Amino acid sequence: MTKVGIISLGCPRNLVDSEVMMGLLKDKGYQLVDDVTTSDIAIVNTCAFIEDAKAESIETIFDLVGLKAKKKIKYIVAAGCLPQRYKDKLKSELKEVDGFVGTGDIDKIDKIISKISKRPLLVSKDPAFIYSHTHPRDLITPAHYAYIKIQEGCDNRCSYCVIPQLRGGLRSRPIESVLKEIKNLSRNNDISELNIVGQDTTFYGYDLYGKKRLAELLRRIARMNKRRWIRLLYTHPAHYSAELIKTIRDEENICNYLDLPIQHISDRVLKAMNRKTHSSSIKSLIEKIRKDIPDVAIRTTVLIGFPGETDSDFRKLLDFIEETRFERLGAFTYSNEEGSRSFSYKNQIPERTKKERLDEVMKLQRRISEGYNRSFLNKTVDVLIDEKDAKDENLFIGRTQFDAPSVDGQVFVKGENLKISDFVKVKITDTLEYDLAGQAVSL
Numbered sequence: 001m002t003k004v005g006i007i008s009l010g011c012p013r014n015l016v017d018s019e020v021m022m023g024l025l026k027d028k029g030y031q032l033v034d035d036v037t038t039s040d041i042a043i044v045n046t047c048a049f050i051e052d053a054k055a056e057s058i059e060t061i062f063d064l065v066g067l068k069a070k071k072k073i074k075y076i077v078a079a080g081c082l083p084q085r086y087k088d089k090l091k092s093e094l095k096e097v098d099g100f101v102g103t104g105d106i107d108k109i110d111k112i113i114s115k116i117s118k119r120p121l122l123v124s125k126d127p128a129f130i131y132s133h134t135h136p137r138d139l140i141t142p143a144h145y146a147y148i149k150i151q152e153g154c155d156n157r158c159s160y161c162v163i164p165q166l167r168g169g170l171r172s173r174p175i176e177s178v179l180k181e182i183k184n185l186s187r188n189n190d191i192s193e194l195n196i197v198g199q200d201t202t203f204y205g206y207d208l209y210g211k212k213r214l215a216e217l218l219r220r221i222a223r224m225n226k227r228r229w230i231r232l233l234y235t236h237p238a239h240y241s242a243e244l245i246k247t248i249r250d251e252e253n254i255c256n257y258l259d260l261p262i263q264h265i266s267d268r269v270l271k272a273m274n275r276k277t278h279s280s281s282i283k284s285l286i287e288k289i290r291k292d293i294p295d296v297a298i299r300t301t302v303l304i305g306f307p308g309e310t311d312s313d314f315r316k317l318l319d320f321i322e323e324t325r326f327e328r329l330g331a332f333t334y335s336n337e338e339g340s341r342s343f344s345y346k347n348q349i350p351e352r353t354k355k356e357r358l359d360e361v362m363k364l365q366r367r368i369s370e371g372y373n374r375s376f377l378n379k380t381v382d383v384l385i386d387e388k389d390a391k392d393e394n395l396f397i398g399r400t401q402f403d404a405p406s407v408d409g410q411v412f413v414k415g416e417n418l419k420i421s422d423f424v425k426v427k428i429t430d431t432l433e434y435d436l437a438g439q440a441v442s443l
């Protein structure tokens, strides 16, 4: 039986595509392996959003080329954003790669593989694919949590972003398809947490129904199983509604956690970014969220060094972060991407300045995060157990509802007979910059 392995790079949205490809191949009789070095065909599902992501994708392909040269694997397939963005160039420059499949054609992965000796390239100009409940998925995440992609593509056209070119315009999945998929997934796995993803989840439904229907979708997902955590990721500050905030507050099992990338707070920069929102709207949105959901943890993302960002713009951002004290924050430096509108903008910021500004933001955030974590000391919180320590049988690793998988902190839990996927009460006894530690307690 032909063995296939995959390396999934980039964000959870890409991970869902990888899971769909693996599900389709399993259905066609291929044997899936976790370790690509033991495969006949190695797929790398690439990311090409910014310079660092492209570099990581290329490096991974070269690692596989090395394995192919040593005859450890037979074929290499490059999938996802990199071939979507650079299809012909990639085909002519990466001769060792045997097949290419773009973001809109991942459902044809079996066809690519069946013609692999002919170096097929399948990259549709306008990606239109969005998976449904009828597509099989082979989960790459631990079995107790999953990502649910409710939409693909984006209509927002932020000036720095090439995602709409890589993934097309907004396509929402019908509500019924999302609910059926969750039912199917839960049949095989005891899923304790569902992470809802898309490019702009707050705009969910607009293309299909002529109105935003995220709040309704979340309510219906939350009521399918009230013990399961539901976590909303990738929202856009311009697209919130009072109904959405109320739904998150009122449905007990929707995590009080919001992933709300603001990118900047200076109105000049927001305008140049085409973020379609203003500092005053962002401020009043955060005020409302904090008033309505008092224990909420807000995760934001900021983009440092956008063309024309002055010292004064940057100070505004720094002051805002200090005042707002986001519980979680990720910061990226601007990457000048060909094909984005801001590629031709004047006043590009030198890399050194970007890096200095980034360091300043992260230094401030470390202090904020440490203070926030200290507020948990001696409190008892619910923790979802993700892992067991390899050496200590009474040590486990989990997360609170305020931590998304892979991006936020963890809780180190001392306890006996705990199981992965369990929700346990944990008394916090120690706090670190980004993580917590405590003892499992029975109440």
Ligand code: SF4
Pocket (backbone or CB within 6 Å): 154, 155, 156, 157, 158, 161, 162, 163, 164, 199, 200, 236
């Ligand atoms: S909201 Fe903006 S940054 Fe996010 S995917 Fe859409 S265009 Fe890109």
